[in-house]
Amino acid sequence: xxxxxxxxxxxxxxxxxxxxxxxxxxxxxxxxxxxxxxxxxxxxxxxxxxxxxxxxxxxxxxxxxxxxxxxxxxxxxxxxxxxxxxxxxxxxxxxxxxxxxxxxxxxxxxxxxxxxxxxxxxxxxxxxxxxxxxxxxxxxxxxxxxxxxxxxxxxxxxxxxxxxxxxxxxxxxxxxxxxxxxxxxxxxxxxxxxxxxxxxxxxxxxxxxxxxxxxxxxxxxxxxxxxxxxxxxxxxxxxxxxxxxxxxxxxxxxxxxxxxxxxxxxxxxxxxxxxxxxxxxxxxxxxxxxxxxxxxxxxxxxxxxxxxxxxxxxxxxxxxxxxxxxxxxxxxxxxxxxxxxxxxxxxxxxxxxxxxxxxxxxxxxxxxxxxxxxxxxxxxxxxxxxxxxxxxxxxxxxxxxxxxxxxxxxxxxxxxxxxxxxxxxxxxxxxxxxxxxxxxxxxxxxxxxxxxxxxxxxxx
Ligand code: PLP
Numbered sequence: 001x002x003x004x005x006x007x008x009x010x011x012x013x014x015x016x017x018x019x020x021x022x023x024x025x026x027x028x029x030x031x032x033x034x035x036x037x038x039x040x041x042x043x044x045x046x047x048x049x050x051x052x053x054x055x056x057x058x059x060x061x062x063x064x065x066x067x068x069x070x071x072x073x074x075x076x077x078x079x080x081x082x083x084x085x086x087x088x089x090x091x092x093x094x095x096x097x098x099x100x101x102x103x104x105x106x107x108x109x110x111x112x113x114x115x116x117x118x119x120x121x122x123x124x125x126x127x128x129x130x131x132x133x134x135x136x137x138x139x140x141x142x143x144x145x146x147x148x149x150x151x152x153x154x155x156x157x158x159x160x161x162x163x164x165x166x167x168x169x170x171x172x173x174x175x176x177x178x179x180x181x182x183x184x185x186x187x188x189x190x191x192x193x194x195x196x197x198x199x200x201x202x203x204x205x206x207x208x209x210x211x212x213x214x215x216x217x218x219x220x221x222x223x224x225x226x227x228x229x230x231x232x233x234x235x236x237x238x239x240x241x242x243x244x245x246x247x248x249x250x251x252x253x254x255x256x257x258x259x260x261x262x263x264x265x266x267x268x269x270x271x272x273x274x275x276x277x278x279x280x281x282x283x284x285x286x287x288x289x290x291x292x293x294x295x296x297x298x299x300x301x302x303x304x305x306x307x308x309x310x311x312x313x314x315x316x317x318x319x320x321x322x323x324x325x326x327x328x329x330x331x332x333x334x335x336x337x338x339x340x341x342x343x344x345x346x347x348x349x350x351x352x353x354x355x356x357x358x359x360x361x362x363x364x365x366x367x368x369x370x371x372x373x374x375x376x377x378x379x380x381x382x383x384x385x386x387x388x389x390x391x392x393x394x395x396x397x398x399x400x401x402x403x404x405x406x407x408x409x410x411x412x413x414x415x416x417x418x419x420x421x422x423x424x425x426x427x428x429x430x431x432x433x434x435x436x437x438x439x440x441x442x443x444x445x446x447x448x449x450x451x452x453x454x455x456x457x458x459x460x
Contacts, residue, residue, distance in 0.1 A: 001046075005078065009078075012059050012061045012062050012063075012438075013062060013063050013064070013438065015054075015059055016415030016416075017058065017059050017062040017415060017417065018058050018059075018412050018418045019057065019058065020412060020413040020414075022055075022056055027052060027053070027056040030052045031048065058418065060073070061073055061436065061438075062418070063436050063438035063439045063440065063443045064417045064418065064439070064446065064447060066417065066419045066420075066433055066447060067418045067431070067433065068420060069225075069253050069283070069385075069433050070433045070435035070436050070439070071282055071285075071288070071436065072436050072438075073285075073286075073287035073288070074286070074342060074346075074437060075345075076338075076342050076344070076345035076346070077285055077286045077338040077339070077341060077342045078287055078338075079341060080337040080338030080340065080341035080342070081287050081338045083337055084333065084334040084335070087100075087334060087337075089334050090332060090333075091104070091323050091332045091333075091334060092312070092322070092324040092331055093312060093314050093316075093323070093324060094314065094316050094322055095315075098320075100337075101321055101323055103334075103337065104123075104125050104323065104335070105321065107340045108124070108125065109123065110343055111280070111284075111292055111339070111343070112294060114259045114343075114348055114351070115255060115258040115259055115267075116267075116271075117276070120296055121276065121294035121295065121296055122294065122295055122296070122298040123295075124292075124295075124298075124301075125293075125332075126327060127291060128170075128279070128289055129170060129250065129252035129277045129291045130170035130173060130174075131291065131327065131328075132252075132291045132292070132293035133170050133171055133174050133219070133248060133277055134173070134178065135293060135304070135328075136246075136274075136275035136293060136295060136301075137161060137174045137175070137216075137219075137246075138178055138305070139246070139274075139297060139300035139301045139304055140217040140275075140300075141159070141178055141304070142300045142303050142304045143246060143297070143300055144159055144214050144217075144244075144245075144246070145159070149303055153179055156214075158184060158212075158213050158214070159180055159184055159213065159214040159215070160185070160186050160208055160213050160214070160215060161174070161175050161184060161186070161216055161218075161219060162186050162201060162205065162215065162217070162218045163185070163188065163220075164187065164188050164190050164221065164224070165187045165189060166190055166194050166221065166226055166227065167187070167219060167221055167224065168221065168224070168250060168252070171185070171219045171250065172185045180216070188200045188201045190229070193227075193229055194224060194226065194229035194424070195229045195230065195231050196220055198232060198235040198236055198239060201218065201239055205239065205240075209243060215240075215245040217240075217245055217246040217247070218239075218240040219247075219248045219250055220233045220236050220249055221254075222251040222254040222255065222267055223251060223254020223257070223382075223383055225422070226379075226387065226422040226423075227378075227379035227380070227387055227422075227424065228253065228382055228383040228384070228385045230254065230382050232269070233267070233269035233270045233272075233273065234269030235269070236269070237269050237272045246274045246275070247272070248273065248275045248276070248277070249270045249275070249276040249277070251267070251276055251277060251278050252277050252279040252282060252291065253279065253283060254266075254267075254283075254383055255276070255279070255292075256280070256282075256351070256355060257283070257355055257359070257383055259351050259352055259355065260352050261352075263355075263383070266382055273296075274296050274297060275294060275295040275297075276293075277292065278291075278292045278294070279291045279292070280339050280342070282435070283355065283358075284342065284351070285342050285354070285437060286342050289335070290335045298326070301325075301326045301327070302325045302326065306324075306325040308322075308325075354437060358384040358435055358439070359384050361384070361439065361440075361441060361444050362383070362385060362434050364441065364444065365432065365434075365444050365447075365448060366381045366388075368448055369386065369448075372452070374390060374392045374455070375388055375389070375390055375391070375455075376388060376389055376391045378424050378429045384434045384435060385433045385434070386431075386432050387422065387424065387429045387430065387431050387432075388432075389404045389427065389429045389430055390403055390407055390430075390451075397427060400427070400428075401427060401428040403459065404428050405421065405428055406458040407430065407454040408420070408421050408430060410454040410458060411447075411450050411454050416446070416450060417451075419431065419447065420433075430451065432447065
């Protein structure tokens with residue numbers, strides 16, 4: 001299997017990045033409907049893995065995977081994941097695996113230093129940014145409603161969470177999960193570069209406070225999903241502080257860029273936040289899943305989530321960290337191991353060099369788009385994502401949307417390149433994210449060539 005993994009990682013660039021000939025249900029139909037009565041030799045499962053599963057994979061490790069946020073499960077990360085599976089520990093309390101608990105502390109403190117955050121941010125690892133954000137906002141709810149642990153929100157004034165119209169849907173999902181409802185989530189307008197407008201935030205909070213609504217939290221994003229815009233956290237902080245609102249920074253994608261000295265400027269102010277999420281499984285070469293939640297008030301996370309039945313009461317309680325106290329999950333995978341391997345194998349220098357390369361490639365593509373007749377770049381490129389569209393003269397907005405949809409479909413159907421769509425100001429645009437360690441200038445150039453060919457053949 002290790003040989004298979006090695007060959008796969010060496011040759012993934014030759015596979016179709018997206019299985020465009022598959023339809024929903026095809027994989028399921030190709031597999032037995034029930035488990036075998038008697039155990040089989042593993043060769044059988046491996047054969048099906050090769051013949052049925054792998055052809056049904058969208059290869060996130062492919063150097064021409066440019067959709068969503070392109071990522072890399074790097075070799076050191078994969079090895080760390082293998083060892084974690086072999087150890088199979090469950091780090092729910094310190095005693096259930098001391099090293100898993102303490103390596104999580106050490107690794108997240110290393111990451112905190114790498115991204116330039118001050119001491120005082122306490123880190124824990126969750127599966128995803130969606131979970132990390134929900135936990136952070138649960139702590140914010142504890143602070144806004146100190147009686148909520150005992151009494152829930154019974155009899156309380158309604159509360160709101162504020163984020164920009166470009167914030168990831170996970171933040172609104174948290175508002176739903178935490179009982180604020182859709183009514184408790186207010187979106188704030190953005191500027192021409194898709195950054196949250198502090199003046200609009202101030203107006204919204206002031207209106208709400210005047211109406212008796214509690215401003216529970218503000219969630220700026222550093223690296224929004226559609227354009228990687230960087231919300232002006234330094235300007236948002238004082239507005240939130242003035243009204244006692246918690247600030248949770250969603251740096252799920254963008255966070256690792258703060259390791260690069262010349263990119264850190266865009267993060268100004270985040271060091272003042274109450275909590276921050278950074279996903280090593282997005283742009284820090286760590287296999288899915290691994291999301292770091294930093295919180296300045298870990299005692300509020302514990303107040304939100306700790307509940308210790310007799311069978312989980314351990315002699316070290318109070319002296320050691322029991323990770324089960326920081327979220328909903330009791331059982332916890334040993335996720336720190338793979339992140340530790342990644343940080344050791346690449347070192348700060350190695351991480352900086354790779355993230356810098358991704359940003360340079362994105363800027364290169366942005367330059368090509370800017371110079372090409374009929375193409376429009378739709379947003380600045382602060383990190384490693386380019387959003388653009390084909391807008392030939394004479395085509396109206398509806399036709400332009402249809403054209404770009406057709407271009408994306410055509411390129412993705414080739415199996416050579418995989419890009420995605422988003423919508424900006426109501427218009428459909430192409431999103432090309434660079435984040436794979438094997439992506440080179442040649443891969444980006446080929447993607448650009450395929451897009452232009454598709455535009456030529458999709459044009460009316
Ligand atoms: N925040 C941002 C800015 C994202 O782009 C994403 C996903 O792409 C998320 C949060 C959600 O991440 P996760 O899949 O880890 O929940």
